[in-house]
Amino acid sequence: MRRFELATPDSVEACLKTLAQRGADAKLLAGGTDLLPQLKNHLLKPAYVVDLSGVAELRVLDGDAKRGFRIGASVSAREIELHAGLRAACPGFSESGALVGSIQVRNLATVGGNMCNAAPSADMAPPLVALEAEAVIAGPKGRRKVPMADFFTGVRKTVLGPDELLIEFVIPARPARSGGSYMRHTPRRELDIAVVGVASEITLNNGVCGKARIALASVAPTPVRAAAAEQALEGQPLTPQAIERAAELAVQAARPIDDQRGSIDFRRHLVKVLTRRTLTVALERAGRSGGS
Numbered sequence: 001m002r003r004f005e006l007a008t009p010d011s012v013e014a015c016l017k018t019l020a021q022r023g024a025d026a027k028l029l030a031g032g033t034d035l036l037p038q039l040k041n042h043l044l045k046p047a048y049v050v051d052l053s054g055v056a057e058l059r060v061l062d063g064d065a066k067r068g069f070r071i072g073a074s075v076s077a078r079e080i081e082l083h084a085g086l087r088a089a090c091p092g093f094s095e096s097g098a099l100v101g102s103i104q105v106r107n108l109a110t111v112g113g114n115m116c117n118a119a120p121s122a123d124m125a126p127p128l129v130a131l132e133a134e135a136v137i138a139g140p141k142g143r144r145k146v147p148m149a150d151f152f153t154g155v156r157k158t159v160l161g162p163d164e165l166l167i168e169f170v171i172p173a174r175p176a177r178s179g180g181s182y183m184r185h186t187p188r189r190e191l192d193i194a195v196v197g198v199a200s201e202i203t204l205n206n207g208v209c210g211k212a213r214i215a216l217a218s219v220a221p222t223p224v225r226a227a228a229a230e231q232a233l234e235g236q237p238l239t240p241q242a243i244e245r246a247a248e249l250a251v252q253a254a255r256p257i258d259d260q261r262g263s264i265d266f267r268r269h270l271v272k273v274l275t276r277r278t279l280t281v282a283l284e285r286a287g288r289s290g291g292s
């Protein structure tokens with residue numbers, strides 16, 4: 001690994017100052033589970049590494065179903081897996097945290113790192129897109145909010161500039177009768193990345209689907225919304241036939257590649273199966289979540 005200077009800022013302001021001075025020569029370090037292998041394999045050779053572990057604001061995890069949640073960029077996958085309020089209000093998001101790597105990886109891996117590394121297979125991305133979360137980003141000109149649906153711009157690319165820092169995610173309040181689910185397929189049970197991942201979020205309204213959001217991972221350069229499937233569900237009773245039709249329509253949003261981990265046809269098939277399964281679980285959870 002190439003030698004680098006380590007900066008250890010203790011505030012967002014100090015971190016932004018370092019980024020302003022070092023620019024593209026600097027790389028931010030959260031849990032390091034993506035960054036360290038990239039440094040060791042010489043894929044990145046930064047002259048400066050900025051350790052975020054001393055920035056308390058990035059570790060906030062606050063909220064509930066009624067207020068929504070603020071989730072700091074440095075909150076770990078393990079915290080997302082175990083936080084009782086999140087598990088109750090946003091079970092699909094908790095499920096995605098629980099699927100990242102092993103316990104050892106999850107204790108280090110952060111949600112911010114998962115998003116900023118921007119792998120098409122990032123597990124925590126589809127639930128954040130389906131929950132209509134926003135990313136709060138700080139830079140030299142102040143703070144801005146970006147919907148997670150617009151955060152990713154390509155494979156390992158995001159809207160973040162080299163002088164910007166991801167602060168947190170804001171998940172809006174969950175209406176009563178809402179439910180969600182995240183599932184993925186991996187060839188191996190442990191320590192593998194998603195060949196396809198699907199997050200579904202629905203809200204029931206007077207016995208029909210008031211709102212549906214479906215986001216897919218690993219089938220395009222960035223996470224994608226299955227818009228045609230969502231539209232087919234909204235305003236309709238969520239019968240098994242309606243769910244099956246939505247699962248078929250979700251395939252339209254997928255632009256998968258053929259590789260050693262799965263063919264295009266296999267990935268399309270998985271989109272259909274996992275959309276049907278996540279919608280079925282989301283419906284069951286929405287039915288149990290109280291309210292009208």
Ligand SMILES: Cc1cc2nc3c(=O)[nH]c(=O)nc-3n(C[C@H](O)[C@H](O)[C@H](O)COP(=O)(O)OP(=O)(O)OC[C@H]3O[C@@H](n4cnc5c(N)ncnc54)[C@H](O)[C@@H]3O)c2cc1C
Pocket residue numbers: 027028029030031032033034035036052058073074077099100101102105108109110111112113114115116117121122123124160164165166167191192193194
């Ligand atoms: C064995 C193993 C198994 C894994 N399994 C999975 C899996 O099942 N699913 C999955 O999705 N991922 C998996 N990963 C990938 C990785 O663990 C996750 O992507 C993790 O969430 C990355 O978070 P981190 O804190 O370690 O990020 P880091 O490695 O610290 O950083 C990743 C990138 O994000 C940038 N960054 C971090 N924080 C910020 C911030 N606040 N603002 C701006 N940029 C920032 C860094 O500069 C870097 O470019 C696995 C990794 C390993 C090593």
